[in-house]
Amino acid sequence: MTTRPDPGPGFREVIRLYTGPVSRVEPTERGFSADVTAVVSGGAGRFFVKAMRKRSDGWHEQLLREKVINPFVRTLAPELLWTAEDSEWVALGFESVEGRRTDFRLGSGDLSTVVELVNRIGELPLPEVARDWRETRWDWWADRGAPELFVGDTLLHADINPSNLLIGPDRCWVVDWAWPTRGAAFIDPAMMVLQFIGARHPPAVAESWAKGCPAWTEADPEAIDAFVVAYARLNRDRALRRPEEPWLEAMAVAAESWAAHRGLTIHYY
Numbered sequence: 208m209t210t211r212p213d214p215g216p217g218f219r220e221v222i223r224l225y226t227g228p229v230s231r232v233e234p235t236e237r238g239f240s241a242d243v244t245a246v247v248s249g250g251a252g253r254f255f256v257k258a259m260r261k262r263s264d265g266w267h268e269q270l271l272r273e274k275v276i277n278p279f280v281r282t283l284a285p286e287l288l289w290t291a292e293d294s295e296w297v298a299l300g301f302e303s304v305e306g307r308r309t310d311f312r313l314g315s316g317d318l319s320t321v322v323e324l325v326n327r328i329g330e331l332p333l334p335e336v337a338r339d340w341r342e343t344r345w346d347w348w349a350d351r352g353a354p355e356l357f358v359g360d361t362l363l364h365a366d367i368n369p370s371n372l373l374i375g376p377d378r379c380w381v382v383d384w385a386w387p388t389r390g391a392a393f394i395d396p397a398m399m400v401l402q403f404i405g406a407r408h409p410p411a412v413a414e415s416w417a418k419g420c421p422a423w424t425e426a427d428p429e430a431i432d433a434f435v436v437a438y439a440r441l442n443r444d445r446a447l448r449r450p451e452e453p454w455l456e457a458m459a460v461a462a463e464s465w466a467a468h469r470g471l472t473i474h475y476y
């Protein structure tokens with residue numbers, strides 16, 4: 208838990224219809240996108256609430272994707288119970304689940320669970336709503352012609368990291384379906400590999416975990432190479448833009464060491 212400024216009376220007012228009078232707002236671990244991620248206790252129970260202030264740039268509309276995908280990922284994700292909206296806020300109310308973040312570090316006992324969750328994501332059918340959500344985040348960074356290798360019909364979570372995979376007493380959860388896409392099946396396992404390298408696994412060890420993912424073993428190694436090159440460029444650009452964030456530098460170094468392990472040379476433009 209981190210301390211964050213209380214979102215204020217306007218936020219409590221917009222969710223009140225669903226939560227009842229709010230008695231407690233406990234911010235969760237700091238997220239990256241929403242203005243509020245918190246477990247909210249009210250007269251009607253406890254809810255995990257993800258909310259954004261409405262902005263003229265439409266950035267808050269990303270919450271809509273998380274709303275729309277929820278019915279199709281319910282075998283892994285907590286249930287979306289309500290949506291609340293007024294002129295200032297849009298808020299999603301999910302069932303609140305008990306789970307701790309996974310530990311991606313070398314030697315952690317969670318790694319086989321991570322692989323299993325990534326495989327279960329890969330087995331989800333692609334819903335019709337996701338047909339148009341083509342994954343393009345790596346395209347701009349890829350070599351000419353390479354983006355077509357990232358195309359596929361798999362529903363991707365596309366944000367595999369320790370705080371989005373939760374381990375509870377009886378079951379596990381995949382949360383934060385903020386930006387699911389349709390793309391090549393190897394992309395989620397590849398994101399897992401990069402996170403493992405970022406958590407200090409030597410690249411060969413990180414890739415050996417991915418051998419437990421059919422989507423990885425069945426992929427064309429050239430497609431993976433192209434993805435690693437694009438990822439290294441993307442991460443280097445992010446690190447250069449925000450030098451005050453040491454974790455971005457760590458992810459850039461991780462991607463570069465992965466590329467070196469695969470014998471790839473990255474040309475930066």
Ligand SMILES: Nc1ncnc2c1ncn2[C@@H]1O[C@H](COP(=O)(O)OP(=O)(O)O)[C@@H](O)[C@H]1O
Pocket residue numbers: 235236237238239240241244246255257285301302303304305308370371382383384385
């Ligand atoms: N349904 C839930 N119940 C309880 N805690 C949750 C739930 N969903 C997410 N969390 C916790 O809140 C954190 C932030 O939520 P997340 O959806 O990942 O938002 P962000 O986009 O800010 O990363 C998660 O890492 C997890 O610890």
Ligand SMILES: [Mg+2]
Pocket residue numbers: 238239370371382383
């Ligand atoms: Mg998250």
